[in-house]
Amino acid sequence: xxxxxxxxxxxxxxxxxxxxxxxxxxxxxxxxxxxxxxxxxxxxxxxxxxxxxxxxxxxxxxxxxxxxxxxxxxxxxxxxxxxxxxxxxxxxxxxxxxxxxxxxxxxxxxxxxxxxxx
Amino acid sequence: xxxxxxxxxxxxxxxxxxxxxxxxxxxxxxxxxxxxxxxxxxxxxxxxxxxxxxxxxxxxxxxxxxxxxxxxxxxxxxxxxxxxxxxxxxxxxxxxxxxxxxxxxxxxxxxxxxxxxxxxxxxxxxxxxxxxxxxxxxxxxxxxxxxxxxxxxxxxxxxxxxxxxxxxxxxxxxxxxxxxxxxxxxxxxxxxxxxxxxxxxxxxxxxxxxxxxxxxxxxxxxxxxxxxxxxxxxxxxxxxxxxxxxxxxxxxxxxxxxxxxxxxxxxxxxxxxxxxxxxxxxxxxxxxxxxxxxxxxxxxxxxxxxxxxxxxxxxxxxxxxxxxxxxxxxxxxxxxxxxxxxxxxxxxxxxxxxxxxxxxxxxxxxxxxxxxxxxxxxxxxxxxxxxxxxxxxxxxxxxxxxxxxxxxxxxxxxxxxxxxxxxxxxxxxxxxxxxxxxxxxxxxxxxxxxxxxxxxxxxxxxxxxxxxxxxxxxxxxxxxxxxxxxxxxxxxxxxxxxxxxxxxxxxxxxxxx
Numbered sequence: 001x002x003x004x005x006x007x008x009x010x011x012x013x014x015x016x017x018x019x020x021x022x023x024x025x026x027x028x029x030x031x032x033x034x035x036x037x038x039x040x041x042x043x044x045x046x047x048x049x050x051x052x053x054x055x056x057x058x059x060x061x062x063x064x065x066x067x068x069x070x071x072x073x074x075x076x077x078x079x080x081x082x083x084x085x086x087x088x089x090x091x092x093x094x095x096x097x098x099x100x101x102x103x104x105x106x107x108x109x110x111x112x113x114x115x116x117x118x
Numbered sequence: 119x120x121x122x123x124x125x126x127x128x129x130x131x132x133x134x135x136x137x138x139x140x141x142x143x144x145x146x147x148x149x150x151x152x153x154x155x156x157x158x159x160x161x162x163x164x165x166x167x168x169x170x171x172x173x174x175x176x177x178x179x180x181x182x183x184x185x186x187x188x189x190x191x192x193x194x195x196x197x198x199x200x201x202x203x204x205x206x207x208x209x210x211x212x213x214x215x216x217x218x219x220x221x222x223x224x225x226x227x228x229x230x231x232x233x234x235x236x237x238x239x240x241x242x243x244x245x246x247x248x249x250x251x252x253x254x255x256x257x258x259x260x261x262x263x264x265x266x267x268x269x270x271x272x273x274x275x276x277x278x279x280x281x282x283x284x285x286x287x288x289x290x291x292x293x294x295x296x297x298x299x300x301x302x303x304x305x306x307x308x309x310x311x312x313x314x315x316x317x318x319x320x321x322x323x324x325x326x327x328x329x330x331x332x333x334x335x336x337x338x339x340x341x342x343x344x345x346x347x348x349x350x351x352x353x354x355x356x357x358x359x360x361x362x363x364x365x366x367x368x369x370x371x372x373x374x375x376x377x378x379x380x381x382x383x384x385x386x387x388x389x390x391x392x393x394x395x396x397x398x399x400x401x402x403x404x405x406x407x408x409x410x411x412x413x414x415x416x417x418x419x420x421x422x423x424x425x426x427x428x429x430x431x432x433x434x435x436x437x438x439x440x441x442x443x444x445x446x447x448x449x450x451x452x453x454x455x456x457x458x459x460x461x462x463x464x465x466x467x468x469x470x471x472x473x474x475x476x477x478x479x480x481x482x483x484x485x486x487x488x489x490x491x492x493x494x495x496x497x498x499x500x501x502x503x504x505x506x507x508x509x510x511x512x513x514x515x516x517x518x519x520x521x522x523x524x525x526x527x528x529x530x531x532x533x534x535x536x537x538x539x540x541x542x543x544x545x546x547x548x549x550x551x552x553x554x555x556x557x558x559x560x561x562x563x564x565x566x567x568x569x570x571x572x573x574x575x576x577x578x579x580x581x582x583x584x585x586x587x588x589x590x591x592x593x594x595x596x597x598x599x600x601x602x603x604x605x606x607x608x609x610x611x612x613x614x615x616x617x618x619x620x621x622x623x624x625x626x627x628x629x630x631x
Contacts, residue, residue, distance in 0.1 A: 020286060025278060025282075028282055029282075032282065032285050032286065032289070035286070035289045036285075036289055039289050039292040039293055039296065042292075042293060042296045043292060043295070043296040043299075045300075046296040046297070046299045046300040047299070047300075048300075066303075068299070069296075069299065072248060072295070072296075072299070075248075075252065076292050079252075079255050079288070080285075080288070080289075082259075083255075083259070083281070083285055083288070084285075086259075086262055086281065087278065087281045087282060087285065090262075090266065090274055090277050090278050090281060091278050093271075093274045094271060094274040094275045094277070094278050097270075097271030097274060097275075098271045098272075098275060103278065103279060103282060104279070105279075105351055
């Protein structure tokens with residue numbers, strides 16, 4: 001169980017970082033989504049993995065799982081979900097406006113250059 | 119328990135939806151409420167700063183749940199000074215936004231502005247790391263909206279970069295928080311300060327990783343080289359009043375570093391030893407140098423100011439990275455100075471932009487109202503470059519003085535003084551290109567002279583410059599106060615005991631539990 005979760009986080013993070021380092025907006029946004037999935041699972045496991053245990057007090061139960069990471073991960077999911085939507089809209093607007101979806105600053109086009117520098 | 123401590127968060131949080139819901143189509147009402155709200159904020163922050171100036175630590179337990187189970191807001195000298203600085207800055211920025219008409223060039227400027235203030239003030243007041251993350255997100259989400267206010271393709275492109283960079287930063291923040299929670303089982307800062315010292319010397323791997331990740335996150339916010347790449351284009355493309363307000367956002371990163379690395383991971387803590395002096399100080403020196411070289415190399419006026427922000431953050435971080443009471447005191451003095459000077463410069467950029475075809479540093483016909491604008495630029499540039507007689511000079515002196523005894527003292531002196539010279543040359547070149555050589559260029563025959571900027575715009579910038587002058591005149595008192603802040607930061611026991619030992623709801627067990 002632990003190995004499965006740990007390797008899932010690792011693979012998602014690695015793929016996310018690779019995609020984030022790409023040049024164009026779409027893969028970068030995908031990469032950020034993967035990173036946020038990875039961090040959500042990571043937060044979820046930060047209270048230790050205890051399967052099948054209740055998070056709130058019950059009678060006749062001795063083993064509990066930590067309820068706090070579940071609250072934390074809920075906040076993180078909401079924020080990352082909303083932010084991904086925002087960045088998709090902004091990226092789309094920028095792409096439609098400039099017909100170019102590079103995430104970095106492009107070098108000045110020739111007509112912007114001062115005279116004489118060709 | 120007094121409720122005043124949460125007022126700086128609740129007030130903008132209530133005003134913003136009110137402005138959106140009730141005053142959406144009435145820019146006049148929005149302006150009145152927004153400015154009135156910020157004036158009240160200045161009064162509240164002033165009151166809080168006064169109440170904590172004697173060293174009291176104010177505590178507000180949300181829902182009356184005691185720490186570490188509930189979320190707490192903590193007001194000490196550092197927090198209240200930062201919220202006072204924020205609200206004063208916001209007042210002048212708002213006056214400028216209204217007088218220049220920037221707030222009417224797109225939708226919901228005032229609502230987003232209030233949400234932005236809520237996030238910044240909350241980040242300064244919170245005593246809980248996860249809550250700090252949430253307030254970071256609040257201020258970032260509002261800043262995404264403000265950044266692309268009034269639209270335009272160039273601004274949207276810069277905005278996409280800005281949002282992507284900050285999303286990665288937020289993800290890193292969550293990784294850091296997860297690691298800290300896994301290691302210690304708490305995210306309350308005071309509780310963390312107690313528990314981190316209990317980690318045995320053999321098991322520090324996790325907490326060291328978490329401390330470095332957290333430092334990375336705050337360094338992104340503070341635009342420390344090599345994590346500064348988001349700043350130049352987003353600050354240059356953001357609307358001027360927004361860029362001026364963003365001058366405080368880099369300081370949120372600096373504040374978080376000061377808070378977390380004096381309270382939770384202090385320099386003498388064995389588990390994270392070597393983090394500050396090995397990495398932070400050289401990175402800060404490099405940012406100072408790169409920022410000021412950027413000032414000289416910039417081809418556009420707005421980029422020039424953005425690089426001067428990086429340089430001044432470098433100066434702040436050099437002083438913080440010393441992690442001595444003198445260093446922190448000097449850093450706090452310089453934070454106030456660089457916030458005011460940076461904001462004034464961004465507003466001056468907008469005055470220049472309003473009547474020029476572009477912001478390239480080439481001779482073009484004089485801008486409208488060139489006399490006033492040029493004199494304001496002259497004063498603000500002197501302040502930012504750190505020439506006497508203004509506070510930038512005193513701030514640099516304090517930083518240099520604090521660096522006595524550091525291993526890298528020679529480097530600090532060399533970089534600080536060398537970069538000052540470079541920035542003076544950079545600002546002098548910009549000023550002579552924009553205002554002096556302009557007189558030799560005849561305006562095009564068919565040119566329509568743009569109207570001079572509104573008087574209130576000059577009042578707003580003049581107000582910031584006046585504050586800089588006051589910051590210089592009362593430097594002794596201000597430095598004394600920042601020294602007392604630093605003293606409070608380096609003896610955190612009252613902070614910790616106030617947060618941990620104040621009882622809340624159900625702290626005493628009752629019969630039915």
